[in-house]
Amino acid sequence: MILTGMINLSAFLESLETSGLATKIRDSLVLFPLLESAHVFGLALVFGTIAVIDLRLLGIASTQRSFQRMASEILRWTWAAFALTALTGALMFTTNARVYYHNAFFRTKMLLLLLAGINMLAFELTAGRTVQIWNKAPSAPRAGKAAAALSLALWIAIIFMGRIIGFTTTRAAPSTPPPAGINFDDFLQGAPNGTANPLPRNK
Amino acid sequence: MKQFAEWLATTLPSLFIQNHNRWLIPAIQSIHIVGIGVVLGSAFLIELRILGLAGMDQTLRDTASRFDPWLKAALWLMLATGLLLVIGEPVRELVTLSFWLKMSLVALATLIAAAFRFHVRKHEKQWEETLVHRRSIKGLAVLTLLIWACIIILGRLIAYDHVWGSWSPASKH
Numbered sequence: 001m002i003l004t005g006m007i008n009l010s011a012f013l014e015s016l017e018t019s020g021l022a023t024k025i026r027d028s029l030v031l032f033p034l035l036e037s038a039h040v041f042g043l044a045l046v047f048g049t050i051a052v053i054d055l056r057l058l059g060i061a062s063t064q065r066s067f068q069r070m071a072s073e074i075l076r077w078t079w080a081a082f083a084l085t086a087l088t089g090a091l092m093f094t095t096n097a098r099v100y101y102h103n104a105f106f107r108t109k110m111l112l113l114l115l116a117g118i119n120m121l122a123f124e125l126t127a128g129r130t131v132q133i134w135n136k137a138p139s140a141p142r143a144g145k146a147a148a149a150l151s152l153a154l155w156i157a158i159i160f161m162g163r164i165i166g167f168t169t170t171r172a173a174p175s176t177p178p179p180a181g182i183n184f185d186d187f188l189q190g191a192p193n194g195t196a197n198p199l200p201r202n203k
Numbered sequence: 204m205k206q207f208a209e210w211l212a213t214t215l216p217s218l219f220i221q222n223h224n225r226w227l228i229p230a231i232q233s234i235h236i237v238g239i240g241v242v243l244g245s246a247f248l249i250e251l252r253i254l255g256l257a258g259m260d261q262t263l264r265d266t267a268s269r270f271d272p273w274l275k276a277a278l279w280l281m282l283a284t285g286l287l288l289v290i291g292e293p294v295r296e297l298v299t300l301s302f303w304l305k306m307s308l309v310a311l312a313t314l315i316a317a318a319f320r321f322h323v324r325k326h327e328k329q330w331e332e333t334l335v336h337r338r339s340i341k342g343l344a345v346l347t348l349l350i351w352a353c354i355i356i357l358g359r360l361i362a363y364d365h366v367w368g369s370w371s372p373a374s375k376h
Contacts, residue, residue, distance in 0.1 A: 043236070051241060156233070163232050
């Protein structure tokens with residue numbers, strides 16, 4: 001039973017890697033770098049907006065403002081940015097699924113993301129229930145502060161795990177040499193310059 | 204520039220970072236990303252206020268002042284960690300088109316932020332009553348956010364400067 005599950009998972013990861021979309025990303029010189037850039041943009045917005053909320057809960061910043069108002073104005077953008085980050089992350093994962101899946105830092109990152117989700121839930125079930133009482137107070141009750149501090153620590157750790165994945169994995173090589181005419185200056189000059197595909201790295 | 208980068212790579216601080224780069228470079232990069240998160244978050248919320256999408260219970264000046272110390276501190280943090288990254292991998296950073304494009308945009312975005320801060324403090328009434336409602340100002344707010352987005356994209360493209368083809372100085376040797 002467990003063995004069947006493992007075989008299925010391995011087959012699933014392989015089917016992700018051989019999918020048309022993953023192949024297209026691997027074979028392109030620009031798609032992976034652009035996905036990674038969008039991933040960093042998304043996570044910067046996720047971290048930046050969450051930090052604003054967490055610092056408010058801790059009583060360090062924005063202490064004069066209503067917590068509920070801030071949360072309702074800001075968190076929708078956090079979720080939109082998170083969706084962008086998750087989507088671009090998933091697309092990058094498919095290009096080299098088996099390597100990422102077995103990478104310890106990738107696994108740690110997924111675990112920390114899960115913990116960040118549980119932490120959010122714990123906040124809703126504790127300090128979140130009494131928000132009417134402390135909404136305008138300069139900081140949240142102790143449980144809310146603890147969740148905010150934990151949230152900041154978890155997200156910083158998630159960023160570090162994400163960054164070190166790039167140093168501990170090698171990027172999948174394109175299955176075929178990239179077709180001529182897809183460099184940026186080819187768009188401008190209209191002629192492929194025939195430069196060789198540089199060694200893939202994503203540090 | 205290439206000669207300078209190669210010389211820098213032989214200096215003691217650079218060798219220290221190179222010898223510990225398994226942990227040090229990703230750690231410094233992570234702090235750099237935390238910094239850009241704070242910058243982007245602050246710039247984003249000031250721009251939402253200008254667009255009238257958040258923080259309308261506070262004046263524009265109060266909103267700007269609220270994020271000011273964080274924006275400033277994060278920019279200094281980014282300068283410090285950015286310098287360490289250049290010292291640690293001079294050739295990888297300095298011999299790229301992405302790096303220099305990014306630096307130009309960083310200068311532009313910082314200038315816009317400083318000019319905005321100065322002008323809002325000096326002409327507070329004018330900003331609250333008329334300027335903030337102007338289409339051109341709202342457009343400028345969106346443009347500033349786009350500049351920060353381009354800075355982040357170019358920052359990541361330093362690792363992939365080949366996307367510029369023969370425009371990248373790295374392709375010249």
